[in-house]
Amino acid sequence: MKLNKIKDNVFYIDGAVNMGLIAADDGSALLLDAGIDDSVSRKAKRVVEESGFELKGIIITHAHADHSGGAPYLVKATGAKVYSSAFEKTALEFPVWEPLYLFSGAYPPAPLRNKFLFAPQVKVDGVLEPGSHNIEGIEVEVVDLSGHTLGQIGIKVDGVLFCADAVIAPEYIEKHGVPLNAHIEKALATLELLEKTSASFFVPAHGAPVDDIKPVVEANRQRIKDTIEYITCLLKEPRTAEEVLKGVCDRFKIEMTTMTQYYLMNLTVMAYIGYLLDNGLITKFYENNRQYFCEKSK
16 A cells, blocks of 8 residues: 555545545645545555645545444544535444445345444534535535435546546456446446546545546446346346346346345346336336336336
């Protein structure tokens, strides 16, 4: 884990989840995301302090544990304030929400109460809306990048856009099959926004920074289109949601072996089913106490 310079006061810390660092001339700094747990955030703190910066604030782009789990340690160790969007604030302050909604709103069983889904609680000190903000004396622009989650934000500063999980690198798409998105329409709109955004560098959370985001956007958009096309074709015959889930995993060579994998992929597939329902491309019916989805008659 090391601090990589992008611009004079703009850096990123490479890792399983890239973190951003924005510094002021006086050495105060904002960290973008906090890693999955204390072990990651301790390393990030050491990198920040050994580089001569003092952590004043933490911006959490979205309330997934791999981005927020290390925040409580950093708050306790440095006194830094925490910032997020209003929507993500709820899950950061009540982290049971993530495994809860994955498990259909029921209290999640122990296999879902793990560090990958159930981060420790952290208090959010400030809510960020899209637009310009002065956070702990540092000017940043907050960008709505919803889709991966409903309240995900990115941070733009000095021509650098930290774009969280709005896109993932093409090699990650090939590895994981279907990127997780909770809202397909918003994910597509965010991809279009990124494509039109003027910036000299784009820093995704998963993948190396790039100066041209268009090929990355196109790879993500194409996988969404391929998934929509596949599910639409699959639903020429009535299928249950679980049958659609199996079909998608088979098509994109995804192997689920844990409850965590199953329920994350289930969320993603349900997002696609919701998108197709809302756009009038499929319908639903009920038979023998089962819910089926199928192509809508023309």
